[in-house]
Amino acid sequence: MKTYYFDHSASAPMWPKVVDTMTELMKLHYSNASSLHRSGIEASKLAERARASVAERMGAMPQEVVFTSGGTESNNLALKGLVGISARATKHIVVSAIEHASVFECARQLEAQGVQLTIVPVDREGRVDVAEVVKAIRKNTVLVSVMHVNNETGGVQPIGEIARALAEHPHVKFHVDGVQAIGKVPFSFAESGVHLYSGSAHKFGGPKGTGFLLVKEGVELAPLFGGGSHEHGLRAGTTNVPAVVAMSQALRLSLESLDDRRLRMFGLRRKLRDIVEGIPELLWNGIGVDPDRENDTAPHVVNISYPGMRPEVLIHMMEENGILLSTQSACSSKSLKPSRVLLAMGHDADRASGGIRISFGDEHEANDLDELGERLKQAISQLKALEKRSRPG
Structure with a gap:
C-alpha cells in the first residue's frame, strides 16, 4: 500500500x-569553523557564504543572520x-x-x-486585530x-x-515567528518593518536541528547560552557547517519556485475544500477558499474537525x-487537551478537541487528494458504524 505523507507542517x-550536498560536506568539511588552520578557515568560508545566501534570499544583510x-x-x-537586554525595571510583552508553543510557553x-x-x-478566523495589538502597548512594553x-x-x-x-x-x-511561512508566503525582511524573524530549515526542505533568527541591525539581545563569541556573540557553540550550507540551499530552492509552488498548492487546497464539503461530519476551521483572500492564508495547511x-x-x-495526518501542532500532538488555537478562535471544546491538520507539499498531485478524500470517507463511515453499535439499547 502506498503511503501518503500529509504532515509537511x-x-x-x-x-x-540538499541531502547530497549535506552528505558530501559531512565527509569533506568536518573541521571547526573557528579553528585557525586551513581546514577550519575553509569551513568558516562555507558558513559565511551560507549566511550571505540566507540573507540575500530573506531580504536581509549577512550581519543580521x-x-x-x-x-x-x-x-x-x-x-x-x-527581555534580558532591557534595562527597564518592569518589563511588558x-x-x-x-x-506556537515555543513562543507562548516562553512568554x-x-x-x-x-x-x-x-x-x-483573535477572531473566528484566527486573525489578530491590529487595533488590539496597539491597545495592548504600554510605556514599559519591550516586545x-x-x-x-x-x-x-x-x-x-x-x-x-x-x-x-x-x-x-x-x-x-x-x-515574528516565520517558521511556517518561509517557502510558502512572500516575505522581505528589509521591507517588512519587523525587528526579528525566526526560521527553521526542516519546514522548507532542509535538515532538522538548524534554523536562523534575523535580527535587525542595531537591535541588541542578551544571549541564551554562555560560552564562545560565535554568531556575533549571540549564540555560543560550534557552527554546524554542513547543516547551515544545506539550509541555505534548501531556502534557495524553495524561494526560487515560490510562485509556482503557491499556485499549485492553492489548487490542492481548493480541491480539499470540495472534499470536506462532501463529508457532512467534517467542519472546516479557519479561512475558507476564496481567490480574493489568498493573501490571508498559506496554501499548504488545512484544519478540519470531527x-x-x-x-x-x-x-x-x-x-x-496509508494516510499520515496530525492533530494540532507536532509539538502538542500527544496532548489530549483541546487545541489552544481552536479554542482561541471561539470554537467549543468538542470542535477544538476533534481538530485534524492536513498539510501538503511539492510531491502531492490532485489524485493524491482524491485518495485522501476516499480514505477519509471510508474511515468516517467505519467510525459511525462503530458508534452505532456501541450505543446502549
Whole structure:
C-alpha cells in the first residue's frame, strides 16, 4: 500500500539535492569553523557564504543572520534576549493567543519570572486585530510577538499592518515567528518593518536541528547560552557547517519556485475544500477558499474537525490506510487537551478537541487528494458504524 505523507507542517522531506550536498560536506568539511588552520578557515568560508545566501534570499544583510538550532531556539532567543537586554525595571510583552508553543510557553516562563504579559485575542478566523495589538502597548512594553503563519490553521497574520502601527512606538520591538511561512508566503525582511524573524530549515526542505533568527541591525539581545563569541556573540557553540550550507540551499530552492509552488498548492487546497464539503461530519476551521483572500492564508495547511470524535482515533485509522495526518501542532500532538488555537478562535471544546491538520507539499498531485478524500470517507463511515453499535439499547 502506498503511503501518503500529509504532515509537511510538522516536517517537510529534504530536497534530494540538499541531502547530497549535506552528505558530501559531512565527509569533506568536518573541521571547526573557528579553528585557525586551513581546514577550519575553509569551513568558516562555507558558513559565511551560507549566511550571505540566507540573507540575500530573506531580504536581509549577512550581519543580521544568526544561525540557531531551529525555530524553538530562535523564538526563545528573540523573546528572552530582548527581555534580558532591557534595562527597564518592569518589563511588558505582548503575544497573540495562537502563537506556537515555543513562543507562548516562553512568554509564560517570562511571566513567571515577573515579566508582565498581555495575550491578544483573535477572531473566528484566527486573525489578530491590529487595533488590539496597539491597545495592548504600554510605556514599559519591550516586545510584541505575532506569528506570520499559524501552524495549525495556516492563517496569515497582518504583520505588515502591525509593523506599521508599531513604528509609532519606537520603544517596542516586533518579533515574528516565520517558521511556517518561509517557502510558502512572500516575505522581505528589509521591507517588512519587523525587528526579528525566526526560521527553521526542516519546514522548507532542509535538515532538522538548524534554523536562523534575523535580527535587525542595531537591535541588541542578551544571549541564551554562555560560552564562545560565535554568531556575533549571540549564540555560543560550534557552527554546524554542513547543516547551515544545506539550509541555505534548501531556502534557495524553495524561494526560487515560490510562485509556482503557491499556485499549485492553492489548487490542492481548493480541491480539499470540495472534499470536506462532501463529508457532512467534517467542519472546516479557519479561512475558507476564496481567490480574493489568498493573501490571508498559506496554501499548504488545512484544519478540519470531527466534533465529538477523538482525533487520534481517526488519525490511526487513516494511518492504517496509508494516510499520515496530525492533530494540532507536532509539538502538542500527544496532548489530549483541546487545541489552544481552536479554542482561541471561539470554537467549543468538542470542535477544538476533534481538530485534524492536513498539510501538503511539492510531491502531492490532485489524485493524491482524491485518495485522501476516499480514505477519509471510508474511515468516517467505519467510525459511525462503530458508534452505532456501541450505543446502549
